[in-house]
Amino acid sequence: MNDDEQRQEADGERDFEERLRELLAEDAYTIRPSPAPFPAIRKRGVVERRRRVAAAGAALVTLAAMPVGAYAIGGGDAGGTTATTPTPSASASRTPSPTPSPTRPARPATAGQLLDGITFEQAADGLESCLDYSRSGPTHPGDTDLGTADGYRIILAMNSTGDSNAPGDGMYVVAVKDEPQPTRLICTIRDGEAQGLNTSVGNDADVIPDEGPVFTDPNGGKLYQQSIIDRGNWxxxxxxxxxxxxxPSVAKVTVSYGNSSSQAVLDHGWFVASGVLNEQVTLAPHIKGYDADGKLLYDSDDDKYYQRTLP
Structure with a gap:
């Protein structure tokens, strides 16, 4: 083998060795891969955990926003899901609504204004019934809201006698209030139910500039009269x-009616008289008013506005 042939053979061996080394290096990388990028994997894991925590927090907020009586959704027909009966949360506590206390009027100045065995509770119930009665009927322009019973003071409760115009005995309840404007109610109760309501709103005495110190309710005649149909046969x-x-100058009021008489009770600017009549009458009650010294300040016989005879 000459020199050229030897040189070519040596070069081929070197090429073969270099190629073999490259192949061995490639095989080694395939068998034992390079170390995993741990910092990148850890960062990805932290991000994923935070994403899950955020999702769980959002779910908790959604649950907290649901009302206690929220509907639970269950499986339904082919038409879709159906709402089941509301199920309150077991951990939720319910506070019972307070029972509203009944509204009650003020009591009269004296027990003697509740007559014929009528109790204050019965009179108050009668007033409540009449106020309900007033709200149950049709309303008209200009009607006044009579308010609630706790705004009134009962000044008289007594038995009522039926007559040809309004048969059936029952009970009268008279109540007054000052605010928001003077109001007087005469309620008619029969068989425990309101049967009629006579109302006066405003200060009647202001209509008559020269009215005396005692002013008889001009619409209160039903309290001391029976029907005109029964005149002479009450x-x-x-x-x-x-x-x-x-x-305020009046300290005493007396009333005489037929064979009966009464010293009226003074109750916050009102006078209230009552009695029992045992004879037929044609004259209205006779009223007198006195000051604290006993001086006569008013006599209905001298009052040009007072109707002294019965209709």
Whole structure:
């Protein structure tokens, strides 16, 4: 083998060795891969955990926002899901609604204004019934809201005698209030139910500039009269009542009616008289008012506005 042939053979061996080394290096990388990029994997894991925590927090917020009586969704027909009966959360506590206390009017100045065995509770219930009665009927322009019973003061409760115009005995309840404007109610109760309501709103005495210190309620005649149909043939004995207002100068009011008489009770600017009539009458009650010294300040016989005879 000459020199050229030897040189070519040596070069081929070197090429073969270099190629073999390259192949061995490639095989080694395939069998034992390079170390995993741990920092990148850890960072990806931290990000994923935070994403899951955020998702769980959002779910908790959604649950907290649901009302206690939220509907639970269950499987339904082919039409879709159906709402089941509301199920309150077991951990939720319910506070019972307070029972509203009944509204009650103020009591009269004296127990003697509740007559014929009528209790204050019965009179208050009667007033409540009449106020409900007033709200149950049709309303008209200009109607006044009579308010609630706790705004009133009962000044008289007594038996009522039926007559040809309004058959059936029952009970009268008279109540007054000052605010928001003077109001007087005469309630008619029969068989425990309101049967009629006579209302006066405003200060009647202001209509008559020269009215005296005692002013008889011009719409209170039903308390001391029976029907004009029965004139001269009233049912006896007959419980009667009389109400009106007095000025501060008046300290005493007396009323005589037929064979009965009464010293009126003064109750926050009102006078309240009552008695039992045992005879037929044609004259209205006779009223007198006195000051603290006993001086006569008013006599209904001298009052040009007072109707002294019965209709």
């Amino acid at each position: 049912k006896l004995p007959f419980r009667w009542g009389l109400i009106g207002t007095v000025k």
